[in-house]
Amino acid sequence: xxxxxxxxxxxLVVIAGAGWYALYGGPGEPVLEAPEIYVNSxxxxxxxxxxxxxxxxxxxxxxxxEEFVAEWRDAPWHFASAENRDLxxxxxxxxxxxxxxxxxxxxAQNAFATTVPEAWSIRDGKLFLxxxxxxxxxxxxxxEELHPQADANWxxxxxxxxx
Numbered sequence: 001x002x003x004x005x006x007x008x009x010x011x012l013v014v015i016a017g018a019g020w021y022a023l024y025g026g027p028g029e030p031v032l033e034a035p036e037i038y039v040n041s042x043x044x045x046x047x048x049x050x051x052x053x054x055x056x057x058x059x060x061x062x063x064x065x066e067e068f069v070a071e072w073r074d075a076p077w078h079f080a081s082a083e084n085r086d087l088x089x090x091x092x093x094x095x096x097x098x099x100x101x102x103x104x105x106x107x108a109q110n111a112f113a114t115t116v117p118e119a120w121s122i123r124d125g126k127l128f129l130x131x132x133x134x135x136x137x138x139x140x141x142x143x144e145e146l147h148p149q150a151d152a153n154w155x156x157x158x159x160x161x162x163x
Contacts, residue, residue, distance in 0.1 A: 033112075033157075034102065034112040035074075035075075035100070036073060036074075036100045036158055037072075037073050037074070037075040037100045037101060038100055038101035038102045038112075038114060038115060038129075039075050039076075040114075044076065045064075045075075045076050045077070045078055046072075046075040046076060046077045046078075046101060047077070047097060047101040047115065047117070047129065048115070048116070048117055049063060049064050049078045050062065050063060050064055050078070050117040051063070051064040051078065051079045051080040051081075051084050052077065052088060052095045052096055052097060052127060053079060053080075053084035053085075053087050053088050053095045054079075054080055054084060055095075055097075055120055055122065055127050056095060056122065056127070057084070061117035061118055061120060062080045063078075063080070063117075064077070064078025064079045064080055065078055065079065065080060066078065068080065068081060068082055068084070068085045069085070070085050070088060070089050072088070072089070072092050072096070073092075073100075094125075095127070096127070097115075097120075097127040097128065097129045098126050098127065098128050098129075098150075098154075099128075099150060099154050100158075101115060101129055102114070102115065102129075103115050103129065103130050103131040103135065104128040104129065104130055104139050104146070104147075104150055105130055105131065105135045105136075105138055105139040105146065105150075106131060106135075107150040107153050107154055108139075108146040108147070108149045108150040108153065109153075110153045110156075113131045113135075114131065115129035115130055115131060116129075116130075116131065116132060117129075118133060119131065119132050119133050119135065119136040120136070121136060121139065121140050123140075123143060123147075
């Protein structure tokens with residue numbers, strides 16, 4: 001039990017120390033409200049412009065292209081190919097990252113944190129993104145405990161099933 005507590009606290013320290021709240025004006029109280037879909041403030045594109053379908057088909061983060069764009073849930077999404085764009089639009093809930101592309105570990109803490117494309121995992125056929133590789137490790141290693149809490153927190157914020 002203490003191991004899980006220590007890991008959870010360490011994860012929060014890592015996230016906070018690295019600029020957890022940078023997107024919303026610096027350190028302070030946890031960000032409890034944010035847009036449903038994580039859109040990078042510099043690019044204006046969902047999940048940093050990476051192709052969500054490629055995580056499933058290529059098993060790697062693949063940069064999307066401005067040539068292949070789709071609008072879903074009031075956010076532009078980039079894709080590496082027209083085929084990936086069409087797959088996504090045929091079943092977006094299958095390919096979209098959980099919690100709108102916000103950090104899964106942070107959602108388990110009832111907060112929002114940005115994500116990086118390299119910190120990803122697929123579990124039970126669902127894509128999860130995280131703030132960093134270190135936070136991703138904590139998410140993966142404590143998935144059984146953190147996932148139900150993240151789901152409950154997400155549903156509390158958006159009152160519909162996770163994307």
